[in-house]
Structure formats: structure tokens, C-alpha cells
Amino acid sequence: MKVVLQNLTKKFPNRNKKQNADVIAVDNFNFEIPDGKLVGLLGPSGCGKSTTLNLISGLLQPTDGKIFFGDEDVTMVPAEKRGIGLVFQNYALYPHLTVKQNILFPLQNLKGKEKLSKNEMEKRMAEAAALVQLDTLLDRKPSELSGGQQQRVAIARALVKKPKVLLLDEPLSNLDARLRLQTREEIKRIQQKTNVTTVFVTHDQEEAMSISDLIVVMKDGVIQQSGKPQDVYDDPQNLFVAKFLGNPPINVFDAEVKGEKLFIGENAVMDVKGLTDKKLVAAIRPEGFVPSEGGSLNCSLIRVEVMGRDISVVASHPLCQNVTFRAIIGSEKNYQINDGKISFDILPSKIHLFDKETEKRIRFEA
Numbered sequence: 001m002k003v004v005l006q007n008l009t010k011k012f013p014n015r016n017k018k019q020n021a022d023v024i025a026v027d028n029f030n031f032e033i034p035d036g037k038l039v040g041l042l043g044p045s046g047c048g049k050s051t052t053l054n055l056i057s058g059l060l061q062p063t064d065g066k067i068f069f070g071d072e073d074v075t076m077v078p079a080e081k082r083g084i085g086l087v088f089q090n091y092a093l094y095p096h097l098t099v100k101q102n103i104l105f106p107l108q109n110l111k112g113k114e115k116l117s118k119n120e121m122e123k124r125m126a127e128a129a130a131l132v133q134l135d136t137l138l139d140r141k142p143s144e145l146s147g148g149q150q151q152r153v154a155i156a157r158a159l160v161k162k163p164k165v166l167l168l169d170e171p172l173s174n175l176d177a178r179l180r181l182q183t184r185e186e187i188k189r190i191q192q193k194t195n196v197t198t199v200f201v202t203h204d205q206e207e208a209m210s211i212s213d214l215i216v217v218m219k220d221g222v223i224q225q226s227g228k229p230q231d232v233y234d235d236p237q238n239l240f241v242a243k244f245l246g247n248p249p250i251n252v253f254d255a256e257v258k259g260e261k262l263f264i265g266e267n268a269v270m271d272v273k274g275l276t277d278k279k280l281v282a283a284i285r286p287e288g289f290v291p292s293e294g295g296s297l298n299c300s301l302i303r304v305e306v307m308g309r310d311i312s313v314v315a316s317h318p319l320c321q322n323v324t325f326r327a328i329i330g331s332e333k334n335y336q337i338n339d340g341k342i343s344f345d346i347l348p349s350k351i352h353l354f355d356k357e358t359e360k361r362i363r364f365e366a
Contacts, residue, residue, distance in 0.1 A: 001069055001083075001164040001197045003033040003056065008065035010051050010221075025051040027221040029065070033214075038191045038198040040208035040229075043218035044244070049201045050169055052218075056199060057167050058082050069164055082165075085158030085196075089170040091150045093142040093157075100138040103128055103156045110161075128156040131190055148179040152186065159194065166191070166198040172207060184211050205245050209233065217241050234349075239281060239359035242352055248286045251325035253317065255282035255353075262353070265319050269296050269346050272353070272364040280362060281354045288350025289313070289327030295343030306331065315342055 008029040011022040026048045033039045041049040054060040056067060058079030066075045074082050093102050107121040116124070129135045132152040142150055151171055158166060168187070172180045188211040191198050202208050208215050209229040216226040217240075225237045236242035242250050253264050256279045261268045264282060289297075291313070302324055305312040313327040327344060348366035355362055 002035045004068040005031050006066045009063050011063045025221050036195045037213040040212035040215040041201045042208040042215050047218040048221035053201050057084050085163035085166045087154045087158050087168045087171050089173050091154045106161050124160050128160040132156045147175050148183045166196045168200045239354040242283045248326045250283045252321040253282045254319045267297050275364050283352045285350040286326045286328040288347045289344040292345045295345045297344045301340050301342045
């Protein structure tokens with residue numbers, strides 16, 4: 001089921017009596033979620049991603065704009081009639097019911113034409129339980145399950161109604177690191193098997209990038225950028241997107257262009273053909289640093305951290321906007337640094353330039 005959001009806006013009354021203006025949680029949101037795809041809504045707390053999800057579900061009504069499921073305008077359709085499955089962060093399971101009873105519950109409340117026979121309900125329940133690999137735990141209560149298993153019960157309960165759209169509101173936030181990794185892989189597997197259009201809300205960029213077909217990066221209720229995860233990572237349109245995506249985060253330096261060369265301090269880092277002389281911001285991905293004895297960027301070495309798969313070099317530079325920055329290099333290089341200094345060459349594909357005032361991307365030819 002394709003989902004189309006047109007000029008979607010949601011305003012809330014301002015609780016601050018000194019300010020009369022409404023709080024805009026979602027601001028003129030336009031996006032099309034393709035049929036059968038998993039889309040990640042990504043952004044910091046308060047950016048409007050959960051509000052957008054609640055607008056799609058029908059739990060909130062928009063101040064302006066329209067929502068379409070396929071060709072049907074569902075803007076004013078109640079949540080229970082939209083054909084959505086909703087999974088919350090806190091599982092929201094009934095503690096006194098077994099896994100089987102929790103999964104059956106939505107089907108037992110269907111009425112009229114949608115009402116199912118007992119055999120059909122049992123069949124759907126068994127299919128949903130098998131899909132999330134809980135068919136051997138049907139007689140357990142939620143308290144007898146791990147956090148990951150509880151979340152899978154919640155997903156099965158959402159899927160048993162065969163929804164047109166599956167909505168996941170930060171479903172992994174309550175899990176520890178290993179369970180989070182395992183459960184997000186399960187979510188992707190289930191989504192691919194069912195082919196249900198899915199919206200996944202998270203503030204964790206690694207989660208969003210690892211399982212989403214498309215991501216939408218939000219800030220202050222506004223879409224900053226959308227596209228395939230790797231495309232957005234490789235080609236950020238503004239400094240916010242560049243800083244939000246990536247772990248370790250991108251390293252930001254004050255820089256300037258002089259004579260079609262990019263300077264960070266006194267170091268000429270690379271050629272930037274076609275750019276006029278100006279001050280700007282240079283953002284370099286951790287994997288964009290190449291240690292070299294005659295490197296173009298001279299820095300102070302803080303420490304070297306051996307991570308197994310790779311090496312994290314922690315260094316500092318007076319024009320870095322943070323006290324320290326990280327460079328990631330392959331462990332096979334066995335690069336030894338002992339004198340407190342280190343120099344890097346910079347990979348042109350891993351450095352992005354931004355306007356100092358607007359923070360918009362400045363493109364260049366290396």
C-alpha cells in the first residue's frame with residue numbers, strides 16, 4: 001500500500017503563556033512512501049518523527065494537509081478503520097494474557113463483516129507466531145519472555161490483522177545492544193517476507209540505515225533530506241544531515257578557500273576548482289583520513305585505540321569544532337605513531353564543504 005503525505009502540518013497550542021504562537025511539530029511535510037518498502041523516519045528528539053507517525057496512524061488529526069493510502073484519502077478516517085498495525089516502544093502487552101491470547105486479541109474484537117471464525121483466528125494467530133518465531137512459546141506470559149521476545153509478540157499482534165501499513169514507533173529503544181541488533185534484523189526479515197509497507201521511527205541512525213529502504217532525516221518538523229541510506233550518507237545536502245549520520249560522527253573544521261585551494265589553518269588540504277575565496281566549514285568522515293608522513297593536514301596525536309577490525313586514531317587540531325576528532329584506519333596497516341604528532345592526507349570523496357552561515361552544501365571539483 002503506497003502512502004502519500006501532502007503538505008502535512010501539525011500545530012499544538014503553546015503552553016508558554018508569554019508566547020502566543022503555536023508550536024509547529026510537523027511543518028509542510030511532503031513525502032511518498034512506496035508500496036512494500038520500509039521507510040525510516042530519523043531525527044533527534046523533538047524533531048516531529050513520532051508526531052508524523054501518529055498522523056499516519058490516525059491517532060492525531062493534522063492541522064493542514066492530506067494523507068492517502070493508495071488512492072484513498074484517509075485524512076479524516078478514524079485510526080481503527082485505516083487498516084494499520086502499530087507497535088510501540090514499550091510493547092503494551094497484556095500481562096495477564098499468554099502470548100497466544102495477546103496475538104489473538106485484535107482478531108477477537110473484529111465486528112460485522114470483518115468478524116472471523118474461530119478456526120480462521122487460530123490460523124492467523126499461528127501464522128503470525130511462526131513468522132516472528134514464537135510458535136513454541138504460545139503458552140507463556142509476557143513476564144516469562146525476554147525483551148526481544150516481548151517485542152516480537154507486539155509485532156505479531158500488529159501483523160495478525162494483515163494491516164495495509166505497519167507503523168513502528170522506536171520499537172528497539174528498550175532493548176540492550178545485542179538484542180537491539182538481533183531484533184532489527186528480525187524486523188527487516190519479517191517486513192521483506194510480508195511485503196507490508198512499513199514506517200520505522202528512530203533516533204538511532206545506525207538502526208535506520210541498516211534496515212531501511214529509504215530514510216527521511218527530520219529537524220524541527222521539516223524534512224532535511226530523504227533517499228537511500230547510503231546515498232544520503234555519501235551526499236548530505238546540509239551540515240545537519242552530515243553531522244547526524246555516521247558513527248563515529250563526521251569531524252567538522254573551520255576552513256577557507258584561497259586561490260582554489262582548501263586550507264585548514266596553514267595546511268593546504270586539497271584543490272577545490274571553481275570556488276572563490278571565502279571562509280566555510282569542512283566536514284571530514286572518520287574513514288576519510290589517510291595517515292601519511294608527508295600528509296597535508298598536520299595534527300596532534302592524543303591516543304590510538306585498537307578496535308580489532310580497525311584502528312581509531314584520536315587527534316586534535318586547533319580549527320576542529322570539537323576538542324578532539326577521530327580517524328578510522330584499517331588495522332592491517334599497523335601504523336605506529338610515537339612522537340605525539342600525526343599527519344593525514346584527505347580522501348576527496350570523504351570531505352564535504354558547507355556555507356558557514358546557511359550550512360548548505362558547497363560542491364566542488366577536486
